[in-house]
Amino acid sequence: MLFQAAAAPYGRDPLSVGGMTQDSPPAAHDHGAHSVHQHGPDHDADGQAEILELDAEVLAEHIASITAWLPVTASPRHIVDLGCGTGTGTLALLKRFPEAEVTAVDTSASHLHRLLEKSKAEGVADRVHTVRADLDAAWPDLGTPELVWASASMHHMADPGRALCQVHDTLAPGGLFAVVELADFPRFLPPDAPEERPGLEERCHDALDQQHAEHVPHRGADWGPRLTAAGFAIDGERTITVNIGPPHTEAVGRYALSSLRRMRGSVDQVLTAEDLTALDQLLDTGSPHSILRRDDLTVRTERTAWAARRT
């Protein structure tokens, strides 16, 4: 079966990988003297953006606790955010390091556009530079940052070892590389839910894991040894366990709905008809079984951060 990355909650648009025709215009707000790699259309960027923004909203405190933990030796002035998406890390880093500017890099013009809109709304647009580039291709000139941040993006690289070496060569001597990764997507339902098909969410994850093992093989990797192999010294590793609710906020309901909705596109060929019916009822916001009507939702997930120094 074909992998439908567009339907995976944090998946990458396969149409944009190495796309050499420019069907969509470059981000209107890109600035800085950086190269812009050509890509295909931002297929499904809105769907992914919705999840990324809910992620930012629901997990804001957890993300802030990771930026607070970073073992920087001096406050960085130039930070690079690789695979920045819609700017969750960029904005958190700008808050954490008020004297810094961030160069935010992504393949998606649409994500970069959202990032700039959000940075304008927060009054920090003058501290943000966007670069549209495919990090699987020739790297753009990113200057000599003291801190590079890559959250949930390194596992998307076709050759992560090459990307880690590129970061090593890009960083200022003594600079820090923060890799944040998730082994798995969040769980929202209790294990015995829904009543008519207990364990449904876990079966969806199992189906998704099978696809990811084939198509996103670096997800869930131990990045410590990889970073060491690329020449870094590991300064710290930290795993954050997220366990929110119940009760839950309205944003958690939307986060659960969006995540399961996107997951459905990847698992519909694998689930039994009974499971699919139960999943559709959860996703039907007009149904009495809608996930939005449940009062037992949680957010259960883990994020691991590695702090690696260029010695």
Ligand SMILES: C[S@@+](CC[C@H](N)C(=O)[O-])C[C@H]1O[C@@H](n2cnc3c(N)ncnc32)[C@H](O)[C@@H]1O
């Ligand atoms: C799961 S999202 C994470 C976004 C953001 N770092 C965050 O934590 O919210 C992965 C991001 O990496 C970007 N990405 C994936 N492969 C890429 C590549 N080869 N070059 C540049 N960006 C890439 C995607 O467009 C997407 O925005």
